Amino acid sequence: MNKIFKILGGLLLIYIVFFSCNKIISSKMQNDINNSPVMETLDAKLEIEQVASIMNNSLPKTIDKQTTVTKVEYLDKENKLVYNYQITGLKKRDKSEVEIESIIQNLKESQIDVIKSNPDNATLIKAKVTFEYIYKDVNGDLFCSYMIKPVEYLK
Secondary structure, three states: OHHHHHHHHHHHHHHHHHHHHHHHHHHHHHHHHHOOHHHHHHHHHHHHHHHHHHHHHOOOEEOOOOEEEEEEEEEHHHOEEEEEEEEOOOOHHHOOHHHHHHHHHHHHHHHHHHHHHOHHHHHHHHOOOEEEEEEEOOOOOEEEEEEEOHHHHOO
């Protein structure tokens, strides 16, 4: 009888140890999965989609006397956040190609600074989003566009 209690006690001890270790290991694995770079990127992408949707609910929004944001969209497959602007009082044919290139360069430099310095962009930076800016003139024709890739703002 004493031998049976020892065997049952040993089995019970093995059962407790095995399932306790299993629970600890599975909890650690779940935690590792939740904190993995892949999950962080997926969470960031979901957050970006929600932000784009919320922003669109408050558009159009005037930025300055000539510029209005008309639409923001997140292209998940390309991991790209696209900002669409309307420029009033300006037609593409009013500017030379050199002037447009200068405008693009100035806008791009300014926007890279904003991306880097704005704490609200932490999720965008973590997700390594490509930013695209599209400006349409007073007639709705493309005035200019440019992209900012992660390599440009992560330097």
